[in-house]
Amino acid sequence: MKKTWHHQDIIEKFEANRNEELAGPMAAYMKGHFPFLGIKSPLRKQLLKEHFTEYTSPEPEQLFEEVWKLYNLPEREYQYAAIALIEKMKKHLTLGDFPVLLEFIETKSWWDSVDSIAPHFVGQLVKMDREYGEKIMLEWSQSDNMWTDRSAILHQLKFKQQTDTELLFMIIKQHADSKEFFIQKAIGWALREYAKTNSDIVTNFVEGNSLKPLSKREALKHFV
Structure with missing residues (x-):
């Protein structure tokens, strides 16, 4: 049981x-934005797999309460664990969970x-x-928060x-002139991924719109 x-x-x-x-180099890789415990991805995933096998999941109505208890902890691995818990219970997500x-x-x-959540x-x-x-x-794509804009691009x-x-394309064009590295990369990534499904429409869009060089390069790198 x-x-x-x-x-x-x-x-x-x-x-x-x-x-x-390991914690120091891992924090440095993330530009010092977060402290780390020093648990690399394979071990972290193994520990979480063991935990999800050994323990019941929270009740659906308690999901986000439990997620926040992990997400609010300082070390970055706890945010990863929180996201893994949402993934484990994502069938319980509803339209009311956008906020x-x-x-x-x-x-x-x-x-x-x-890039995990969006x-x-x-x-x-x-x-x-x-x-x-x-x-x-x-609505998100017109946010003052760069990460919310990136989420709208990548959803x-x-x-x-x-x-x-x-x-x-509408959301991309809203941000085509952005000077933010993470926005330019997101535009390129979204286009590159869709190009795997329809390369012609992506090529036409890139050629017909003024995109930043980074976005254009990322969009076309695998099929031009």
Whole structure:
């Protein structure tokens, strides 16, 4: 029988595997934005797999309360664990969860957390109701927060044939002149990923619009 969920058990597992020698280089890789425990990705995923096997999941109505208990801890591995918990229970996400996902995006923001939350969880919600999701994404795309803008650009990253190209191109054009590195990269990444499904429409879009060199280079790098 599985044990009852408690976030403290994850903390104990992670603390038992703290590695100060690895923590410094890992923090440096993230430009010093976050402290690290020094648990590399393969071990972290193994520890979480063991935990999810050994313990029950939280009740759906307690999901985000439990996620925040991990996400608010200082070390970056706890944000990864929090995101893994959402992934484990993503079938319980609803359209009402856009605001809390936005809060995660705008809290302890960096590319690693945003690029997990936007394509996987935000994209899932948009697919539930495309009309409502488009409205929310257009609101996000006009945010003063760069990471929220990036999320709007990337939310269809895994949609393939289900991509709403009109929405994708509309949001990209809103940010085509951005000087932000992470916005330029997101534009290129979103276009490059969709090019795997429809290279012609991406090529035509890139050729017909004024994009920053980085965005254009990223968009076309694998098929030109």
